[in-house]
Amino acid sequence: MRCGLRPLVTSIGAHAILLSGAFIMVYPFLWMWRASVQSSGEVFGAMKNAPSTLESTLANYGQALFQTPVLRFMLNGALMTGGILLFQVATTVTCAYALAKLEFRGKRVLLALVLLAITIPAQAPALPLYLGLAKLQLLDTYLAMMVPHLTSAFAIFLFRQFIRSFPEEILLAARLDGMTEIEIVTRIVVPSMLPAIAAFSIFSVTFHWNDLYWPMIVIHSIDLAPPTLGILFFRSQEGGDSFGPLMACATVVTAPLILVFIAAQKKFVQGVTMSGVK
Numbered sequence: 001m002r003c004g005l006r007p008l009v010t011s012i013g014a015h016a017i018l019l020s021g022a023f024i025m026v027y028p029f030l031w032m033w034r035a036s037v038q039s040s041g042e043v044f045g046a047m048k049n050a051p052s053t054l055e056s057t058l059a060n061y062g063q064a065l066f067q068t069p070v071l072r073f074m075l076n077g078a079l080m081t082g083g084i085l086l087f088q089v090a091t092t093v094t095c096a097y098a099l100a101k102l103e104f105r106g107k108r109v110l111l112a113l114v115l116l117a118i119t120i121p122a123q124a125p126a127l128p129l130y131l132g133l134a135k136l137q138l139l140d141t142y143l144a145m146m147v148p149h150l151t152s153a154f155a156i157f158l159f160r161q162f163i164r165s166f167p168e169e170i171l172l173a174a175r176l177d178g179m180t181e182i183e184i185v186t187r188i189v190v191p192s193m194l195p196a197i198a199a200f201s202i203f204s205v206t207f208h209w210n211d212l213y214w215p216m217i218v219i220h221s222i223d224l225a226p227p228t229l230g231i232l233f234f235r236s237q238e239g240g241d242s243f244g245p246l247m248a249c250a251t252v253v254t255a256p257l258i259l260v261f262i263a264a265q266k267k268f269v270q271g272v273t274m275s276g277v278k
Helices: 002-036 053-066 068-103 105-118 126-135 142-149 153-164 168-177 181-192 193-208 213-218 227-238 244-276
Strands: none
Touching: 002 053, 002 244, 053 068, 053 244, 068 105, 068 142, 068 153, 068 181, 068 193, 068 227, 068 244, 105 153, 105 181, 126 142, 126 213, 142 181, 153 193, 181 193, 193 244, 213 227, 227 244
């Protein structure tokens, strides 16, 4: 009897821990959404003669969408994250293929440098990058936001792990047919690693869409601000008091990431698990 109860107790305990962790992760988003459908006076307590939820929702989202350039912020974010992702995939897939399937002098040293680069925080090269962009007069441009992220050591390592499991027989047959290494990568390897690319795309888009540190350094114009920096400008304009419209703006900015992840979660899990298989 005791032996039969032990797996049940273990299962209940594990699920309780997981549900607690899920609640801790989800609760800030639930609070954000709830605040976005309330008037500013209701956010932190009861309010006499409070407007209805529908009135508060229309007022908050109307102000966020039509009285502030939140759609412009989202367009800037899409251009920034899309450009970064395009360059990252183009540079990292070829590097990962070389480290996984080609033999050349210094290969292990390069792999060690890639692993070392993963441990370096993004803030470390910020000052020399800023000075270089300033000398080239590229500050306050889309390119300034993208330059530090045009490649990714994490993506190189992730894709290398995936490409290592690719059958050598297929590559050998392609070489015997006269295909160059670039043709092998673009026509054979890349189509087979779409799940891994999709998984990394979610990592990349989420990180850069939510990034505030680097855009806050190089962007000074509100017309070029990505979503997070745009919300900061919006909060500055509102003086931090209009929490309802502010949370509505944050909800509008966050919603695309949630929808993309829900739509691509199967590819995301598949890509991460397949990249870990040798």
